[in-house]
Amino acid sequence: MPSDIEKNARRKPQQLRGEQRMAAMLDAAAAVFAQSGYDAATMTAIAERSGSSIGALYQYFPNKLALAKALRDYYGEEMARRWTTLIADASQLSIAALVDRIFDLMIGFFNEHPAYFTLLNATLGYQRDAGARQRLRSRIGAALREKQPELEEGEALRLATVSLQIVKGLNPLYAVAAAAERVELVAEFKLVLLSYLKARLRK
């Protein structure tokens, strides 16, 4: 079954000009999605913001859904890359240091790319991108078991799932907070995850 992205595939840029325009379009889409949310965002607004016409926009993306998914996947790959380096360091980090890194990574990324958070929570098509998140969960679960081998696989997975959701679920508080409160708030977030993990991993 061809997805909304595959069917009706569009031009892939062959020249530098095309690549730059496509990048500008993704940038503009990020701004508009972050500001208006997925549903309220309009293709016209994205085209205007990117400095091109609607026609040009539709040459690279067959529809709004495909554009959103492309943007989400683009960010998702960068996210995965950062997690890779974090997980590589996991074995030689204390739990507290690990929690530090996790929140700095996630909150920082969401703050830098608010559209990613928006698209993660939007219902794009009939299913969210279960694949990427599933992979991330597995990797975190494996890292946890490396730290504590007596952890069962199912338990490790559940721990990873809940931990990720804590980070994601707390983020809106950060997004809304005044700049002055953010440092304290992140410390509070870290305490949440840290005390949970300590309670859960302490044998």
Next chain:
Amino acid sequence: MPSDIEKNARRKPQQLRGEQRMAAMLDAAAAVFAQSGYDAATMTAIAERSGSSIGALYQYFPNKLALAKALRDYYGEEMARRWTTLIADASQLSIAALVDRIFDLMIGFFNEHPAYFTLLNATLGYQRDAGARQRLRSRIGAALREKQPELEEGEALRLATVSLQIVKGLNPLYAVAAAAERVELVAEFKLVLLSYLKARLRK
């Protein structure tokens, strides 16, 4: 400045028939919002599901936004009522018992009324209903200070804010989980909040 609800006010039911229809409309709206989300929900679908015509729907609700707000406020009042009885008991409950009650209340309510969760997270108009949530935070903060008087007001408020967000932020995991996993999952949720509160209240 008149809100979208106040301006263009509609008929209030004068007969039993009208009240029943209005209730049926709110029920239908809850089902459709829960299934499709606020944006994708259509007034036609709500009217059909409620067994009435579009015209009838618009006699009671001037527009989609007003309908959503009415539904959200309706649930919000029931929610506040339940919190009132919980907070009344708070002083004579252990932290663990309190956390138990909180999750049973919230997760149960969200599960029973998924549309409430949907509408809480939707952007209705230009601002979310800051009022109700602000009041709830204050009440929880006050209850916490009753339990631990040396807590500063600002700290208590932040604790309440973060705790509420934990509950709300974890809920999607419950909503998606298979029935067999839910009991274990809720236990996990309770551990998250409990270990955080213990770490935070321990002096």
Next chain:
DNA sequence: CTTAAATGTGAGGGTATCCTCAGATAATTA
């Protein structure tokens, strides 16, 4: 029973957005 008030109906006007397409412009190739 008559009259008035309350409630109900659904076709269709108004509007906004998605997306296409025929033709124009720019870059590359021969």
Next chain:
DNA sequence: TAATTATCTGAGGATACCCTCACATTTAAG
């Protein structure tokens, strides 16, 4: 330079949805 390929433009067709309104039906009041 000429031909070909890549990219761009924006008016407008198609569609979906919000919401109104003139009129019909049901209930209550006198």
